[in-house]
Amino acid sequence: MLEIKNLKVGIYGKEVLKGVSLTIPDGETHVLFGPNGSGKTSLLMTVMGYPQYKITGGSIMFNGRELNSMPIDERAMLGIGMFFQRPPSIKGIKLSDITEIIKAKSGTRMDPAVAAKALNLEYLMPRDINNGFSGGEIKRSELMQLFAQKPAFMMFDEPESGVDIENMKLIGSKIRNLLERDVDKTQRTKSSLIITHTGYILDYADADYGYTLLDGVIKCRHDARKLFEDIQHNGFRECDECLNTK
């Protein structure tokens, strides 16, 4: 279970999260909506432990352990995983290399050859990671790495950005797979937090709850599908008012 309490975060001296609280129990998938610059990516990067994001207040707890000052790699080993929107390319490190390393570190029993086939990545396995990858290829490579790591809690930063319809189907169904959405609700162990602009991912990973993040503060917590429909009709202004009238 992930518990964030009154989290305040600054980056390069500017406050980007101004007291965020949310709880994601095991087995649940939550979705984060919000306009550009509202702090969504900052929240994910802070939970992952990126050092540019300085915690100035509040706490992040994962399965009862405080993460606030824990290095990134230790968080990953605790079972936190990230699906990056724009990961860096690394020359000389092949996708197959990194998959093997992650697999060894996490002790998972996945078969990279089978996963590569399922993700339509076979031809990319011998290439340097993310080097010249297209939008869809980056997403599939990120999924490959998550399958090798099998984290208990996964964060997805706009999994549908830059992806065509055909890729979306593949990526969406694999995310559904990772999140155990086909498993009976009471049996699910994986949890996640997903940033989405388009909401397409909801067609695959039927989320339990949705939030809107506006200017570094969570303004609304609601059924994910309903919240998305509201935002589509009324924009984010409505959310702002909705909470203010509460």
Added chain:
Amino acid sequence: MSEYKIEVEAKDREKIERAGINLDENNRSGSFMMANGTVSHVTMRQEGIEMLSIQKAMEKYPWLNEKMWTLVNKDKDEFTRDAYADTQSGYFIKVSKGVKAYMPFQACFFVKQDRFKQKVHNMIFLEEGSFLHIINGCAAASYLAEGSHIGVTEMFVGKDATLMYTMIHDWAKNVEVRPRSAIRVEEGGTYISNYIALRDTKITQMFPVADLAGRGAVAKFNSLILAPEGSIYDTGARVMLNAENTHAEIISRTVSNGGDIIARGKLEGNAPNVYAHLECDGLMLKDKGLISAIPELDTRFKDVNMSHEAAIGKIDEEQILYLMSRGIPKAEAISAIVSGFMDVKLFGLPPALEEEIKKNLKSLEGGGM
């Protein structure tokens, strides 16, 4: 096969093997071994290739004397003069017309006696249409307090012949190393140099010169250098593109882990329609040491294509954090990135040798990087 085995003292074995030498001679067409000033092993199993110690070759071939010191000027500097005045040995190798060696030939130069000054002269001849890959493994004993190596090598690459010349250095903290190499490549011939040095030296200084004398001749110099603290690598290459349609590339990947690296490259377009490219990429791991990239391009002709790229920096923090986010500790992430940067795939080596070098790079992990 046991009669081919190269005998060395057990304590020296690891060092020699790390320099790319297979003591069981597996996957090698022949071997030459020189420890201090003495030649201890000479074998050649490939038909059409003759390999002798330089003294024996001079007795057998009177013409050899005429060829020696034609590519390297004996008065080049004090070190070269020293090697001229007192050559201990070296190898002579001649590949007959059209002969293509199915496996690399290996030559080992080993310094193990304290304060020994090893002085070597090698002569290499590839006749028309022939092919050979030479692996030079040069090392010093780990217990050596002080020593030096001066190696003169003159290489004649005939018409349409290809010489791949791989040099792996694994010297020691107080050893001075000064190879003096020169290459002449005839029409349609190709010379490829691969240089790998990942460990200590006091100073390794070399600036081989290739003369692309015939139309369509090609020279490529690739190097991977990692300079630990206290080491100086002053290396590079000069290619004279003296004939039309010649082609030259100098590519270096250098990493300073506190040591000094000067990566030089000089390309001279002395004929029209030549192509020349120079690429120096450097990575600084500490606020200590030096990387200096010195690329030079010269020409007097308008129809040439000559370029260079040089970039020096530190490891991209985003790459480290990305690997860490997958559960890889920081130190491991850094060494994986450095090994990736020193990409041995660039060389197009035989797979077995590529694996050996990769293993070598891996063994540096956790070595203070």
